[in-house]
Amino acid sequence: MKIAVCVNHVPDTEAKVRISSDGKTIDKAGINFILNPYDEIAVEQGLQLKEKFGGEVIVVSLGGDSNKETLRKALAMGADKAVLLKDDSIRDSFAVAAALADALKEINPDVILLGKQSIDYDNSQMVGLVGELLNLPSVSVVVKLEIQDNKIICEREIEGGHEKVESQLPIVLSVQKGLCEPRYPSLKGIMAAKSKPIEEKQIPAVNSKVETISLRMPQSKAAGKIVGTDSTAVKELVRLLHEEAKVI
Amino acid sequence: MKILAIAEQREGKFKKTAFEITKAAKEIADKLNCEMVSLVIGSAVESIASELGGFGATRVIVVDDPQLNYYSTTAYTKIISEIAKKESANILLLPASQIGKDLAPRLAVKLDAGLVSDCTALKIEDGNIIATRPIFAGKIISDVKIVADVQIFTLRPNVFTAGSSNGAPATVEKVAVELTQADFAAKAVETKVAVGRPDVTEASIIVSGGRGMKGPENFKLIEDLADVLGAGVGTSRAAVDAGWRPHDEQVGQTGKTVAPNLYFACGISGAIQHLAGMSSSKCIVAINKDKDAPIFQIADYGIVGDVIEVLPVLTQEIKTLLGK
Numbered sequence: 001m002k003i004a005v006c007v008n009h010v011p012d013t014e015a016k017v018r019i020s021s022d023g024k025t026i027d028k029a030g031i032n033f034i035l036n037p038y039d040e041i042a043v044e045q046g047l048q049l050k051e052k053f054g055g056e057v058i059v060v061s062l063g064g065d066s067n068k069e070t071l072r073k074a075l076a077m078g079a080d081k082a083v084l085l086k087d088d089s090i091r092d093s094f095a096v097a098a099a100l101a102d103a104l105k106e107i108n109p110d111v112i113l114l115g116k117q118s119i120d121y122d123n124s125q126m127v128g129l130v131g132e133l134l135n136l137p138s139v140s141v142v143v144k145l146e147i148q149d150n151k152i153i154c155e156r157e158i159e160g161g162h163e164k165v166e167s168q169l170p171i172v173l174s175v176q177k178g179l180c181e182p183r184y185p186s187l188k189g190i191m192a193a194k195s196k197p198i199e200e201k202q203i204p205a206v207n208s209k210v211e212t213i214s215l216r217m218p219q220s221k222a223a224g225k226i227v228g229t230d231s232t233a234v235k236e237l238v239r240l241l242h243e244e245a246k247v248i
Numbered sequence: 249m250k251i252l253a254i255a256e257q258r259e260g261k262f263k264k265t266a267f268e269i270t271k272a273a274k275e276i277a278d279k280l281n282c283e284m285v286s287l288v289i290g291s292a293v294e295s296i297a298s299e300l301g302g303f304g305a306t307r308v309i310v311v312d313d314p315q316l317n318y319y320s321t322t323a324y325t326k327i328i329s330e331i332a333k334k335e336s337a338n339i340l341l342l343p344a345s346q347i348g349k350d351l352a353p354r355l356a357v358k359l360d361a362g363l364v365s366d367c368t369a370l371k372i373e374d375g376n377i378i379a380t381r382p383i384f385a386g387k388i389i390s391d392v393k394i395v396a397d398v399q400i401f402t403l404r405p406n407v408f409t410a411g412s413s414n415g416a417p418a419t420v421e422k423v424a425v426e427l428t429q430a431d432f433a434a435k436a437v438e439t440k441v442a443v444g445r446p447d448v449t450e451a452s453i454i455v456s457g458g459r460g461m462k463g464p465e466n467f468k469l470i471e472d473l474a475d476v477l478g479a480g481v482g483t484s485r486a487a488v489d490a491g492w493r494p495h496d497e498q499v500g501q502t503g504k505t506v507a508p509n510l511y512f513a514c515g516i517s518g519a520i521q522h523l524a525g526m527s528s529s530k531c532i533v534a535i536n537k538d539k540d541a542p543i544f545q546i547a548d549y550g551i552v553g554d555v556i557e558v559l560p561v562l563t564q565e566i567k568t569l570l571g572k
Contacts, residue, residue, distance in 0.1 A: 013501045013521040017387045026388070037502050093363070094356065119501055121383050123365045128321075128353025137322060137434035140350045157496060158346045159263075159450050161441030163319065167434040177495040177502070209362030209396040213378065216389050218527065224548035226539075231561040233551050237533065238565045240549055245531045247453070247510040248477065248566065 001055035003046040004109035005079065006100055006130070007039040009063055009070040010120040019215045025090065026120075026215075035070040038115025040077075042175045044182040045145065046113050047078045053147070055110075056080040060103055062096055064088040068198055075193035076185030082198040083107075092208035093121075097129035099203045104134060112172040116141045127174035138172040139165050143179050249282035252337035254328060255300055255308075256347055257290050258439075264450065265343035265403070267303045267410035272370065272403060273341050274304025279372045285309060285335055286418070289327055291317040297420040302413025308420050309335075315427055318436035324351055327425045329358040332398075339377070344402035345449070352402050362394030368407045368507075368528070377401070385501035385524035405449055406507045407528075445471075448499060451480030453510045456499055456526070458484035460515020460536055460555050464492035469559040470514060476567050482506065482526075484516050500525035515555040518543030535559070 011017055012032040020027040035043070046057040059074040061067045062085040071082040085099050104112055112134075117124040124140070131138030143162065144155035150169050155162040157176050185193070227233040227240065241248050253273035255266035270286055277284040286305040288297050290312065297308040311327050328351065332340060340355065342348035344366040356363040369380035376393050379401055383390050394400075448454050455477070457470040467481075474481045483493040485500055499506055501521035511529035516522060518534075518541055526532070527546050534547035535555045544550050551558055 011384070016520065017384050019388065026384075093353075097353075119385065122385060122505075124349045125353040125356075125363060125365055128350060129357055132325070132354040132357035138350075138354070139321070139434055141346060156346070158439065158441070160445075160447040161439060163436045164438040164440070165434055165436050171434075177498075209356075209394060210364055210392050211395055213391040213393060215383075216391075218382070218386060218389050221527070221546050221548075223545050224532070224550060226544070226550045226552055228551055228553070230551075230553045231558045233553070234558060234561045234565050237549055237551060237562070238569055241510070241531070241533070242569060245510075245548065247531045248569070 001049055001053040001111065002107070002109040003049050003055060003057045004104055004107050004112045005039070005042045005046045005057060005059045005074065006112070006114040006126065007043065007059050007061045007070055007074055008036040008118045009033050009061060009067040010036045010118055013119065019217070023214050024212045033066060033069065035073045036115050036118050038117060038119070038175060040182040041177065041179055042113035042115050043074045043077050043079060044180045045175055048180060049111060049147070058083065058107055058109070060085065060100060062087055062099055071198055072193050073185065075196045076189045077183055078189060081196060084198055084200045085203045086200050087203055089205070091206070092210040093123045093125040093129060095206040095208050097126055097133060098206045100126070101130050101133035102203070103201065104130065110169045112170070114174050116174040116176045127172055131172040134172070136170055136172050137167045139167060140174045141176045142173050143176050145173070145179065249280055249339065250335060250337045251277050251282065251284040251339045251341065252332050252335060253284060253286045253305070254340065254342045254348070255286050255288050256343050256345060257288060257293055257296065260290065260293055260296060262296060262299060263343065263345065264410065265345055265405045266300065268405065268408040269341050269343055269403060270300045270303040270305050271410045272408045276339070276370060276372070276377065280375070285337065287311070287328065287331055289316060289324060294420065294422060298418050299413070301416045301418030303410055305418045308418045310420055310422050311425050312422060313427060315432070318439065319347055320432050320435040321350055321354065322433045323427055323431045323435070325354040325358060326427070326431050328355055330425055331423065332359055338398045340400040342400070342402045344404045348402045352400055356400050359398045360396065361398035361400045362396035363400045364392055364394060365402050366404050367401050368404050370401060382505070382528070385505055385521070386527055387524050404507065406452065445474060446480045448480040448482045448497060448504050448506050452508050453477045453479035454482045454499070454506060454508045455479050455512040455514065456482035456484065456516060457487060457514045458516030459486040459490070460517070461487065462556065466556055467493065469556065473512065473559060473563045473566070476563055476570065476572060484519070484522050513543050513547070514559060516543055517541040518546070
């Protein structure tokens with residue numbers, strides 16, 4: 001089974017993100033970047049499929065040289081090879097998907113895995129964009145997965161529950177927490193990753209369809225009222241919620 | 249210019265987002281002085297279609313087919329793109345729900361459209377739609393516009409207010425779209441929805457517990473308060489990582505982003521990644537022992553005290569208020 005996993009290089013969840021002086025982009029200075037946590041689950045799922053069915057796991061990322069860190073992490077977890085689609089420019093989701101789809105077409109995988117969203121721009125678009133561009137079925141927010149021959153049965157998360165979906169390979173899947181627990185790279189894996197290949201590819205420019213006008217920090221709220229220090233304050237709290245905030 | 253508003257239903261009942269989308273579409277249609285049409289897809293859903301009239305729809309297209317008893321990404325994509333083309337609609341609005349988020353990117357490719365996900369506001373400037381959307385789970389807010397002829401926006405649930413129905417009628421048109429086996433390349437065959445508490449992304453009140461709850465057994469206190477209020481139960485990453493609660497309740501940057509009317513943060517200190525996911529809640533109540541906890545900086549009301557002691561009293565007091 002040939003498995004491709006798309007991975008993104010994103011600021012750590014602890015990062016205090018700041019806006020650059022151009023007012024339209026993020027200031028990357030001093031920020032720790034990590035393998036997108038949902039993509040890490042996708043890598044793990046890819047490795048588990050390989051362990052079950054044999055084959056290879058190829059990780060693909062689009063970005064600058066710094067994305068190699070994230071690709072090395074995936075290689076250290078056990079992926080076989082990596083492809084870096086080199087591009088430092090600003091792309092919207094569509095322009096990213098177009099480049100990924102081109103690269104994936106060449107790889108021709110049975111299963112394409114990616115995280116349900118990237119924790120930077122939170123678009124949750126890649127699974128559908130790549131699926132439609134490659135004319136393959138897609139299932140998003142997968143929390144359970146079973147493959148038999150060419151048939152795939154997944155459970156995807158929906159509001160308040162799960163939905164069981166059937167489809168065929170090849171397929172594009174976006175994964176959610178709970179599907180599997182990402183492994184830590186072993187020392188052996190980290191050493192081995194150093195000699196695994198990262199193929200670099202130049203990619204054509206694609207016009208973006210979405211333009212950022214400006215970024216701003218959210219309005220900071222003034223700290224509220226401390227009603228009390230124990231359960232004797234509850235009566236007053238409930239009165240405030242009912243009469244002042246009118247939320248209950 | 250014409251707006252196509254997708255009204256989501258599940259099991260023959262409209263989701264609250266269906267009314268939110270309808271109302272938002274109507275407001276934009278009025279501002280742009282253009283037409284709008286609503287679309288309902290499903291099996292045996294014709295009878296509910298006119299409900300959208302009360303929220304501003306005048307014309308509702310219904311694609312009603314027994315094959316659509318469950319959601320199918322591929323079939324829904326075909327139906328919406330065909331209707332959009334037939335109607336020459338160039339602005340599509342969908343909910344940023346699990347269905348809307350699943351469909352919108354596929355539609356964007358099919359219709360050669362630009363797509364902005366999970367918008368929290370739409371405004372018109374010089375005849376263009378400017379969409380506001382939080383990024384980095386709300387640590388930053390962005391204003392964006394689409395530079396393509398066809399524009400698709402998904403709207404975050406619970407943010408656009410639908411209000412209540414004014415009872416106005418709508419014209420309902422049944423339209424057939426031919427669906428073959430190939431259109432169901434991915435199809436749901438079963439749904440398992442827990443009855444009882446609403447999902448945090450849909451709840452108008454959320455009661456969340458964190459590490460300050462001291463152990464999984466104390467979440468009973470969270471659930472009791474939630475059930476009195478008809479609220480959803482949320483939690484912090486710390487409580488999920490500790491194995492106390494399931495990940496689908498997690499609120500924050502690697503969980504769900506929520507915007508309820510009322511959010512109770514119980515024993516949650518307010519790590520940056522949690523605040524990112526809930527700080528746009530309209531009213532925030534924090535109960536925490538530590539007076540310096542960051543959660544108090546964004547809370548509207550706070551009790552600096554022991555959550556285990558405060559919660560049962562709070563549940564009882566609200567029960568009394570609501571006459572339960």
